[in-house]
Amino acid sequence: MIMVPYLALSFVLFSVPYAVTARAFRNTGGSIVLEEAWTIPSLVNDTSLIPPFNQTSSELVSNILDIHNQRLAFMNENDIDFMVISCASPCVQGISDTETAQQQAVQLNNILAQSISNSTDRFGAFAALAMQDPAVAAQELRRTVTELGFLGALVNDYQQSGPDGMTLLYYDQPEYDVFWETVTELDVPVYFHPRSNIPEIITLEYAHAIWLEGPAQEFAATLSTHILGVITNGVFDRFPTLKVIVGHLGERIPSDFFRIDEQLRRQLINGLPMLRNASDYWRTNLWETTSGNFATPLLQFHINQIGIDRILFSIDYPYVPIPEGAAWLDTLTSVLNEQDFLSVKRNLAIQLLKLDQ
Ligand SMILES: *[C@@H]1O[C@H](CO)[C@@H](O)[C@H](O)[C@H]1NC(C)=O
Ligand SMILES: *[C@@H]1O[C@H](CO)[C@@H](O)[C@H](O)[C@H]1NC(C)=O
Ligand SMILES: *[C@@H]1O[C@H](CO)[C@@H](O)[C@H](O)[C@H]1NC(C)=O
Ligand SMILES: *[C@@H]1O[C@H](CO)[C@@H](O)[C@H](O)[C@H]1NC(C)=O
Numbered sequence: 001m002i003m004v005p006y007l008a009l010s011f012v013l014f015s016v017p018y019a020v021t022a023r024a025f026r027n028t029g030g031s032i033v034l035e036e037a038w039t040i041p042s043l044v045n046d047t048s049l050i051p052p053f054n055q056t057s058s059e060l061v062s063n064i065l066d067i068h069n070q071r072l073a074f075m076n077e078n079d080i081d082f083m084v085i086s087c088a089s090p091c092v093q094g095i096s097d098t099e100t101a102q103q104q105a106v107q108l109n110n111i112l113a114q115s116i117s118n119s120t121d122r123f124g125a126f127a128a129l130a131m132q133d134p135a136v137a138a139q140e141l142r143r144t145v146t147e148l149g150f151l152g153a154l155v156n157d158y159q160q161s162g163p164d165g166m167t168l169l170y171y172d173q174p175e176y177d178v179f180w181e182t183v184t185e186l187d188v189p190v191y192f193h194p195r196s197n198i199p200e201i202i203t204l205e206y207a208h209a210i211w212l213e214g215p216a217q218e219f220a221a222t223l224s225t226h227i228l229g230v231i232t233n234g235v236f237d238r239f240p241t242l243k244v245i246v247g248h249l250g251e252r253i254p255s256d257f258f259r260i261d262e263q264l265r266r267q268l269i270n271g272l273p274m275l276r277n278a279s280d281y282w283r284t285n286l287w288e289t290t291s292g293n294f295a296t297p298l299l300q301f302h303i304n305q306i307g308i309d310r311i312l313f314s315i316d317y318p319y320v321p322i323p324e325g326a327a328w329l330d331t332l333t334s335v336l337n338e339q340d341f342l343s344v345k346r347n348l349a350i351q352l353l354k355l356d357q
Contacts, residue, residue, distance in 0.1 A: 023120065023124075023149070023355055023357075024120075024121055025081065025082045025120075025121050025122070025124075025355050026081045026082060026121045026122055027081060028081055029081075029346070030079040030080055030081035030082075030346070031078075031079060031080050031081065031313055031326070031329060031345045031346055032080070032081060032082045032083075032084075032312075032313070032345070032346045032349035032350065032353075032355075033080055033082075033083050033084070033313060033314045033315050033317070033325070034083070034084040034126075034191070034245070034289060034312065034314050034349060034353070035084075035086070035154075035191065035193065035247045035289055035291040035314040035315070035316050036083050036084065036085055036086070036314070036315060036316070036317045037064055037085075037086065037087070037088035037089070037316070037317065037318065037319065038064060038065070038066075038067060038085045038086070038087065038088065038112070039064055039065065039087055039088040039091070040065070040108065040111060041065060043087070043088070043091065043104075043108075044061055044064065044065065044088075046090060046091075046094055047064065047088040047089060047090075048089070048196065048214060048319070049061060050214065050319075052318075052319065052320060052321050052324075055321075060318055060319075063317070063318035064088055064318050067085065067115050067116065067119075067123065068115075068119065071083075071317070071318075072119075072122065074317070074321075074322035074323070075122065075322065077322075077323075078322050078323055078325075078326035079326060080322070080326070081122070081346065082121075082122060082123070082124065082349075082355065083122065083123055083124070083317075084123075084124045084125065084126055084151055084353070085112060085116065085123055085124070085125050085126070086125065086126040086128070086154035086191065086193070087108050087112075087128040087154070087156075089156040089157075089193055089194060089195045089196070090156045090157075090160075090195040090196060091108070091128050091156050092104050092105045092108070092128045092129065092130045092131075092156075092159075093131065093155060093156040093157060093158065093159050093160060093195055094156070094160055094195065095130070095160070096160045096161050096162060096163075096164075096165035096167075098130065098132040098133060098161065101130035101132060101159075102130040102132075102133070102136055102140070104128075104130070105127070105128045105129055105130045105140055106140060108128045109125070109127050109128060109140070109143075109144050109148060109150070110148075112125050113125065113144070113148040113149070113150070120149065124149075124150070124151045124353065124355075125144075125148070125149075125150045125151065126150065126151060126152050126153050126154035126191055127140065127141055127144040127145070127150045127152070127153040127154070128153075128154070129141060129153050129155060130159070131155060131159035131169055131171060131179075132159055132161050132169065134171075134175055134176045134177075134178045134179035135178050135179075137179050138178055138179045138181070138182035138183075139182075141153050141179075141182060141183065141186065141188075142182055142186060145186050145188055146186075150188075151188060151189075151353045151354075152188035152189040152190055152191065152243075152245075152353070153183075153188070153190050153191070154190070154191040154193050155171070155190060155191070155192060155193065156193050156194065156195040157192070157193065157194055157195040157222060157223050157226055158170050158195070158222075158226060159171075160198060165198060166198060166200060168198070170226055170229050170230075171226075171230065171235075172226070172229035172230040172232075172233040172235055173233070176235075177235075177238060177239075180235060180238070180239045180242055181239070183239075183242060184239045184241050184242050187241070187243075187354075188243070189243040189244065189245050189287070189352060189353070190242075190243070190244055190245070191244075191245040191246075191247070192223060192226065192227055192230075192244060192245070192246050192247075192251075193223075193247060194215075194218075194219030194220070194222065194223040194247075194248075194251070195219075195222070195223075196213065196214065196218070197213075197218060197222060205218075206218060215248075215292065215319075219248070219251075220248060220251040220252050223246075223251050224251040224252055224253050227244070227246060227251060227253060227286075228253065228260070228278065230244070231274060231278050231281050232264065232272060232273070232274045232278065233273060233274070234273040234274050234275065236281045236284070236285045237273070237274065237275045237276075240284070240285075242285055243285065243287065243352065244285060244286050244287070245286075245287045245288070245289060245312075245352075246286060246287070246288050246289070247288070247289045247291040247292070247293075247314060247316070248288075248289075248291055248292055248293045248316075249288055249289075249290060249293040249295070249298055249299065249302055250282070250286075250288035250302065250306075253278075253282070254279070254282055254288065254302050254305045254306050255298070255301070255302070255305075257278070257279040257282075257305060260278050260279065261277045261278055261279050264277070264278055265277075279305070279306075282305070282306045282310060283306060283307060283310065286306075286310065287310050287311070287312060287348075287352060288302065288306070288310060288311055288312070289311070289312045289313065289314035290311070290312070290313050290314055290325075290328075290344070291314040291315060291316035291320070292315070292316035292319065292320045294324070294325065294328035296328075296331065296332070296335060299311070299332075299335075300335060303340075308336075308340045308343055308344070309343065309348060311343075311344055311348070312344060312348050312349050312352070313325075313329055313344050313345050313346075313349070329344075329345060332344065332345075
């Protein structure tokens with residue numbers, strides 16, 4: 001495997017400052033957020049640089065590269081105890097060449113581990129993984145979890161691959177079972193985050209209305225298909241303890257259970273391998289966060305659909321300002337009882353990420 005030589009050659013990380021078994025995190029009753037982006041300078045132009053209102057692209061760039069300055073200051077000002085950081089989309093999923101992607105993932109994970117090594121009470125990490133070779137992805141996940149103290153992984157939708165970058169890999173196929181086996185053995189969650197489509201898809205599907213690229217439409221449309229692929233192809237039937245987190249209030253899927261379940265039942269004659277109704281897996285294997293989707297009536301509907309014990313607060317910094325997310329969270333005290341509010345704000349995250357273990 002390329003991991004060991006590359007690690008030795010590239011990034012020096014001989015001793016790991018984490019105590020892998022017992023994490024001490026700032027535990028003052030503040031919130032916990034887990035879909036929060038960061039990247040390195042060489043990848044920054046691959047990410048979306050459309051800033052929030054009243055911010056410039058260069059402010060967004062400065063925010064996404066930073067960890068210890070304005071990010072931490074915003075956390076302190078807005079009652080955030082702990083943030084899980086991950087590599088901004090598309091990250092490694094946008095690198096087609098297998099070896100380049102694998103080396104980039106290792107380098108990113110080492111840089112992030114090193115960067116937060118003096119602040120593990122405030123910051124945790126989800127691993128970046130090259131998904132071309134599921135066994136190598138599994139090996140890197142194991143390394144980051146057992147050696148670097150990472151809390152799981154975040155994948156930015158499909159993996160581009162092939163010489164022209166046009167082979168799209170979805171993690172719902174049997175060859176990914178070796179990866180899911182390691183994920184369940186390590187018992188960590190995998191976060192499914194959106195990505196921008198390859199240019200060929202953008203041209204075919206979005207040239208007529210380019211403003212629909214990105215978060216307004218493209219992200220949820222593309223990622224929800226991937227997640228429903230994982231569900232319908234029976235991945236959760238083969239790995240009943242697998243934990244998947246989906247942002248933006250579930251990429252719309254729990255808003256549409258009636259039609260999804262009803263229409264999928266008609267596909268049984270086509271060999272649909274899934275053993276249960278699609279909605280059922282949202283009560284056993286899938287969690288959602290509120291990242292960038294601060295819609296209180298929709299949150300209440302989703303609580304009804306999947307249960308309060310499946311929904312966690314997150315913001316989507318720096319694409320969404322931290323004060324905006326924190327101000328919305330505070331309004332939820334008027335619609336949730338105290339126990340449910342604290343579950344969304346922090347308690348479910350502590351449990352799912354095993355921060356107290
Ligand atoms: C990213 O884009 C900016 C603006 O075009 C440019 O100045 C910078 O050199 C680019 N960075 C990289 C790593 O390519
Ligand atoms: C942006 O700034 C303008 C002028 O200061 C203000 O009226 C507006 O509310 C701000 N918008 C947001 C989304 O903060
Ligand atoms: C951790 O290190 C970074 C620089 O790498 C520094 O900016 C930050 O203040 C340090 N944090 C603590 C808590 O020492
Ligand atoms: C799926 O839902 C339908 C309608 O509620 C129900 O009749 C059926 O038993 C469910 N199937 C499974 C496998 O749970």
